[in-house]
Ligand SMILES: Nc1ncnc2c1ncn2[C@@H]1O[C@H](COP(=O)(O)OP(=O)(O)OP(=O)(O)O)[C@@H](O)[C@H]1O
């Protein structure tokens with residue numbers, strides 16, 4: 001019997017990057033589902049402006065980076081000037097996804113002593129119209145502390161004024177406490193749930209922790225690899241549900257179980 005159980009998860013996206021379905025095949029059903037996610041987030045913006053948002057999950061490898069990057073692409077494709085930030089300093093992927101340098105990035109901003117930040121020094125062009133990228137930057141020994149820092153909040157306030165939408169890929173709630181800290185300073189957070197993998201107790205705990213930190217939860221994305229329609233050898237499926245009075249009643253039931 002093994003003394004230590006191997007940590008569930010895969011490093012595939014860290015090495016090869018996430019699948020950019022919305023770029024490769026914008027007309028596919030998967031891309032359409034991603035656009036529905038974006039539309040539903042926009043519904044939440046009726047009463048409150050949502051300019052800064054993050055995607056997180058309960059645990060690692062639940063599909064956060066894949067969902068986040070594709071949602072960001074659909075915002076850009078809709079003509080919104082979008083900044084996508086790799087805020088998962090433990091398992092960064094954005095530089096691999098866009099095949100770009102990670103010598104400078106978010107950590108360069110957060111560890112710099114400079115009073116003023118020149119955004120052009122750190123933000124890169126993704127190659128997708130309207131989509132700019134801030135990679136993680138070199139990973140320091142104390143990655144979590146940086147994400148929860150005051151400097152990070154100040155930086156988000158700065159980029160907020162330069163972009164229509166700022167989207168952050170954040171480390172899992174149950175793994176990194178600073179996720180809550182930063183999330184509470186954003187306009188909202190979307191929880192990515194992996195169908196058949198994420199345990200109900202983990203979702204409930206994540207929601208409790210986010211609510212405790214006064215994070216505005218915008219909804220969840222159900223990442224369902226069993227409903228095959230991607231045409232890439234594996235399937236994606238996204239369900240989106242809200243507990244704020246939007247959408248059909250039956251769509252709310254899953255979400256409401258965890259919100260109450
Ligand atoms: N719907 C899906 N169908 C099949 N595979 C998927 C799906 N979503 C994600 N994956 C795969 O699952 C793995 C983890 O996905 P991803 O890296 O997006 O998750 P993550 O939550 O960001 O993980 P991490 O904790 O490493 O940040 C990757 O190999 C990715 O290609």
Ligand SMILES: [Mg+2]
Nearest residue numbers: 064065088093
């Ligand atoms: Mg990730």
